[in-house]
Amino acid sequence: MNWLTNFVRPKLNALMRGTKEIPDNLWDKCTSCEQMIFHRDLVSEQYVCKHCNFHMKFPVKERLEALFDKAYYTRIPLPDVWLDPLKFKDSKKYPDRLKTARTDTGEKDAIIVAEGTIGGQKAVVAAFDFRFIGGSMGMAVGEGLVLAAERAVQTKAAYITIPSSGGARMQEGILSLMQMPRSVIAVEMVKDSGLPYMTILTNPTTGGVSASFAMLGDIAIAEPGAVIGFTGARVIQETIRSTLPEGFQSAQFQLDHGMVDMVIDRREMKDTVGRILNFLMSKK
Template sequence: MNWLTNYVRPKIQALVRPREVPDNLWHKCPGCGHMIFHRDLEKALNVCQHCGHHMRLGVKKRLEMLFDDGRYTRIELPKSSDDPLKFKDQKRYTDRLKDTRAKTGEHDAIVVAHGRMGGLGVVVAAFNFEFQGGSMGVAVGEGIVAAAELAVLQDAPLLIIPASGGARMQEGILSLMQMARTTVAVDKVKEKRLPYVVLLTDPTTGGVSASFAMLGDIQVAEPGAVIGFAGARVIENTIREKLPEGFQKAEYLLEKGMVDMVVPRKDLRTTLIRIFGLLRNKAPAGDLLLLPVDGAASPEDAVRM
């Protein structure tokens, strides 16, 4: 009886019991509504194969996509006060931070890493939208400053990848001060004549777009990315006018000259490598030629071209 109860019955029950199917095997495309199998979506870097809609990509996946062989080194960011204003609404700010850190495994909304892209050393500061909407507080400001200082130290290009809803309201004026701090930080990179490139992803809004995110030497954007300061509905209510179709989308900003190029995700790595290669190429475009000058007494008097 024990053999039947303890062995045979569980085996039979395991065969006939309905299997639990995870609810994250299929994803619905926000653009066209197609259901996409999760493995196919991962292979396509979170881009819909049917309509080309670019869904948000996790910060770790993005860094692996950009760096050679997916290898990079993260740096430890300076520590900052978690709750400088002792903020509380429906929940304490410290509790919100604790919950978000447990959920994402990250200390704050930015990751700074360095490695090689196409064999060239590059410093990357990438936002994590899953961490409170990628909002910019003191910790994010510290991260941007640290990334700029590392780029100067390593004599390397700086690539910043914002994905943010703007400044973090729980840190009040301190979060707004990061707009000035980050602007000064990227200016130091430019003073050293190092390339500063911004990859605008969905969304790039608020205080982030009003500071370092729009100061790149070259502005690259992903297709369909929302880029702007205030939301479209807020603007319409303020000016009491209907906004143009696709307002604040990357393609519209490209047409108006606010963005230099819109690049599909699958081509981003090769495009960025080409940009950095062109901007960092210190060698002459070709061999130097000595052209004789009329009346020149010696080769030293020739013109170098």
């Protein structure tokens, strides 16, 4: 009798059959320091690495839950827009690209408009989802920004935008660029009503988004490490043929040169925004 074959192996097989499979999403790797982080810990820290403090991509719905009081908010549906005005096609047709993005994100477009309270004060928030074609600003996003501003005026609430975008959506051509002045007019409408407008600049805030509503906040807050600028460093350097300062598009550089008012850790964002809104709204 072979005790390894007849006794040990059956015992091991029985143990293996009773072992549960390890979930694929149990661990995450920091995209900066590459340290492994227990997923549950990463979620509780709002996707900030506990090893190097790097602010990783924050899912837009979880961001809204972290910002609003009691993690509760009401979504405002986006209006319908013309889906493919230019019949655009690059490596794939634009409607096919939209269909893929909607399947991957479960969202209609690259923006979510929500309302609720922050620090006890009414607020309307327009937050970008970078997963949706790089958070690019097309007609649907423009409509969302205008809708959010109108809702803020209607309900006498603060207006907050949270851009995370590569800029205008070129598949919509000039119609996407038209959303820049539209978003600026929407901001002015809020300001003319005596209501506060705040921006929370996340990584990245670039292109036509940074060249319009994103840099017009009465209070401009940035997350640590966020890239904020108009176009890529290489393009600028090749255009002006001059060496650029190191990290000139970083949030800290923008703070040092007066382009943003503060750089706030994501985990402190809700309390900071709440204090600011209480001050501004009480003054009103």
